[in-house]
Amino acid sequence: MRRVLRQVDSDFSNLVSDLQKLIRQPSVSAKNQGIEECARLVSKIMRKSGIRTQILKISNATPLVFGEVRSKKNPTKTLLFYNHYDVQPAEPFELWDDEPFSGKVKGNKIFGRGSADDKGELITRIKAVESFLKVHGDVPCNIKFVIEGEEEIGSAHIESYLKKYRKKFACDAVIWEFGYVDSKNRPIIGLGMKGLLYVEMSVKEAVRDAHSSLAVIIKNPxxxxxxxxxxxxxPSGKILIRNWYDEVEPFSKEDLALLQKEPFDERAFKSEYGVREFVAGKRGIEVKKALAGDPTCNIAGMISGYTMQGAKTVLPASATVKIDFRLVPRMDPKKQFARLKSHLRRNGFSDIKIKRYHGEAASRTNPTDPFVSCVRDAAKDSFGNYVVNVSNAGTGPMHSFASVLRAPCVSIGSTHVFSRIHSPNEYARLDLLKKTTKCMCLIIDNFSKQAN
Ligand SMILES: [Zn+2]
Incomplete structure (x- = not known):
């Protein structure tokens, strides 16, 4: 293993130059900019590293890059890396210090849209595999890559890809597309993602806006x-829709023990956001439990009437609200949507139109799964320390992977918490890219040695 890790050191400048090539190829899925070109570039870089690739395509979806290296020594176990090659739009351009797709290196940082999310993460994994191939001409277990091109616009087709290519993607464990490194340089090992139900509700009363003096007789939507x-x-955040929490299970003993250990700096967090108090006055362990395991009903936006400068006495004809509900394991987005609809009906709001945009179930890997210990040991050896997170408070298509491939999913990576992902001046830290590449090598090695 030592030779493989040394290989990572001696090859690091190639990692940086390949990452620069990836950053310089814009791949904005929201605007369909450079998507096909980027898929081809990813595939080219992987082939140069010794990974067999294939560009897959299903109708209406962006291409998916599949990569594979079969192990000669140990072809019975397979580790799959999930990543994405698309990026968020770079706007607002004027807030970037350099050109958004520059790939410019300044000191310990490489800048550009996608440098961290997710091209930086992807390159560490490709280079980890390349290091084994260069040193041993083989990998310790089979390796697969699933690299999609529409993660930043909601991964609408990843489940169809997984179902169609279930056999091709078959694996024993999955390393998730991203992973954060906290302000104390500890990688965060993530075991889960929340689910999401996104809806729009709207009311239309009149055919046009009216003079607000008519509010005495025309209803206001x-x-x-x-x-x-x-x-x-x-006001405490509890959702009042009948049966909303029926399937939710309490945290396990192991989850609770991890939550106790998980660091969370309440004061720093509050000052970062300029808030005085959390929902329902939550503090201590309650905050961590809520982040990992509480469903939410959040108003994402509301539009009605006049909202511009000055006063305008108007009675709006319609009103619209967008709501995101975060879901936790065992909540089914379709079922929850049906519960919401019958709640509105039961309470006399049948006139309210409701539309479902997006539904995704939550996923959580059991902390006692042997794969988790492979990752923990690798993180300890490469970073000296780590934090285990029971579930991310955000959403990703982890449930699709866990249910279709029936494999545990764990997230770990190189993205520093303040990497400004999705914002101007996104960067990746070079020291973290190197440590993470080594960490990936160690995960592959630990995993290959673990009994089936
Ligand atoms: Zn992203």
């Missing part, structure tokens, strides 16, 4: 919507 919204949750 904004009030109507607010009355409906008020029935959805109480």
């Amino acid at each position: 904004a009030w109507r919507l607010i009355e409906a919204l008020d029935t959805l949750r109480d």
Whole structure:
């Protein structure tokens, strides 16, 4: 192993130059900019590293890059890396210090859209595999790559890809597309993601806006919507829809032990966001439990009437709200949507139109899964320390992987918490890219040695 890790050191300048090539190829899925070109570039870089690739395509989806190296020594176990080659739009351009797709290196940082999310993460994995191939001409276990091109716009087709290519993608464990490194340089080993139900509710009353003096006789759709919204949750955040929590299970003993250990700096967090108090006055372990395991009903946006400068006395014709509900394991987005619809009906809000945008189930890997210990040991050896996170508070298509491939998913990576992903001046730290590449080598090695 020592030779493989030394190989990572001696080859590091190639990692940086390949990452620069990837950053310089814009691949903005939201605008369909450079997507096919980037898929081809990823495939080219992987082939140069000794990984067999294939560009897969299903209708209406962006291409998916599949990569594979079969192990001569140990072909019975397979580790799969999930990544994405698409990036967020770079706007607002004027807030970037350099050109957004520059790949410029300054000191310990490499800048550009995608440098961290997710091209930086992807390159560490490709180079880890390349290091084994250069030293041993083989990998310790089979390696597969699934690299999609629409993660930043909601991964709408990843489940169809997984189902169609279930056999091709078959594996025993999955390393998730991203991983954070906290402000104390500890990698965060993530075991889960929350699910999501995204809906739009709207009320239309009149055919056009009216003079607000008519509010005495014409109903105001904004009030109507607010009355409906008020029935959805109480001020503590508890959702009041019947049977909403039916399937939710309490944390296991192991989860609770991990939550106790997980660091969370309440004061720093509050000052970062300029908030005085958390929802329902939560503090200590309650905050960590909520982040990992509480469903939410969040108003993402509301539009009605006049919201520009000065006063305008108007009675709006319609009102619209967008709501995201975060879901936790065992909640089915379709079932929850049906519960929401019958809640509105039962409470006399049948006039409110409701549309479902997006549904995704939550996923959580059991902390006692042997694969988790492979990752923990590798993190300890490469970073000296680590943090285990029971579940990310955000959403990703982890449930699709866990259910279709029936494999545990764990996230770990190189993205520093303040890497400004999705924002101007996104960067990746070179020291973390190198440590993470070594960490990936160690994960592959630990995993290959673990009994089937
Ligand atoms: Zn992203």
